[in-house]
Structures are given as C-alpha cells and as structure tokens.
Amino acid sequence: DAGVTQSPTHLIKTRGQQVTLRCSPKSGHDTVSWYQQALGQGPQFIFQYYEEEERQRGNFPDRFSGHQFPNYSSELNVNALLLGDSALYLCASSWGQEPPYEQYFGPGTRLTVT
C-alpha cells in the first residue's frame, strides 16, 4: 500500500519565480492538506482540498494556490517567490470530513529560494 508521495524531492528557485509541487494521497484517502515547515518549526497549515474544492485556508497570501484533481492528487502553486518561502512543503492526506482526521504525511519537498 503506497503512502503519500510528493514530487519533486528538492527544488531550487530564484526569487520572483513560480513553483508547482505535487502530491498523491495514500490509497483510499480523498482529502489533501498542505503545510509549510520552516527550519526548527512545526508545520503551518496552508490549505486543504476535498472534492476538488478548497475547504479551509490558513494565514497564507494569495500567492499560494492549489488544485485537486478527480483522482484526489493535488498541486500547490506558489507565485512570485520570496526568500522567506524557503521551507519544507508537506502534503498530508486523510479520509472524509469527519473526526478523528488522521492525517498521514508525505516526505515533503524541500524548496530553496535564492
């Protein structure tokens, strides 16, 4: 049973560029959440997708956008990259919209903005 997968593993971009990160959820999961983890910090919630719609959003600017596809996979897009966007981007998947909301994380994509 494949767990949550993310691509690419590492990415180096220049300030002002745009980036797209990809996530495939765990088999049987239909909800995908994205988190940003800065060095030495806990993950910060960016947004969540369910039924191809953004259901919840954290305190992130509109430069951060996403999409969920009919097969439940998801993309995170970040425009006009800033140096402060350098972080580990984590995708988590879960099933449904009822508690206990067990979320399983992928290995992450490490983004470096220079």
Added chain:
Amino acid sequence: QKEVEQDPGPLSVPEGAIVSLNCTYSNSAFQYFMWYRQYSRKGPELLMYTYSSGNKEDGRFTAQVDKSSKYISLFIRDSQPSDSATYLCARSMEYGNKLVFGAGTILRVKS
C-alpha cells in the same frame, strides 16, 4: 500566546529511560490531539491520537490529555536510540481537518 506550545529541548536521556514529552494548548475547544514523530529530513509520522481527556496506550507509547489543565503528554517507555527524533504535538478541532502544531521537541536517546 501560541495555540500549542512545546519545549524545544533538546531532551537527552540514556537508553532504557522513560521519556515524558509535553505540550500545552490555549483553546479549550480543541478536541483531538495527535503526536507525530519526525526524523531529520523526513515527513512527520503519526504515532497516535487521543480524543478529549484520558490515556491511550500503544506499545511503548502512552498519550495523555488533561483538559482541565490544557496539558498533553507523550510517555515513551524503554526508550531506544531509534526513538531519537523530533516529536510534534498537534490538535484539531471537532469540525474541520486543520492541524495546529507545536514547534516540536528534539529527543536524543544515548546508547
């Protein structure tokens, strides 16, 4: 005040010791509490979750929630060097799937 607070450590213990990891939270509406383990340069791994108050045990791990004092604990018995990692506590609301994490506690188990 942060919603979920953890002592960042590092916490260093000898192999075989009982480890106590703790979090406090500020919002009494929190319902579910999770513990994740994160090895260096890896994604967080769900260890266990608890609902409301009480204890939950899974092998060498015990999670405890005290809602009256807004305190969450994870106990690790017979700690092993392979337990060396960052431990993250998180909470979710009853409605909605968003997780709010603490900053994590670094644990080092010395052999």
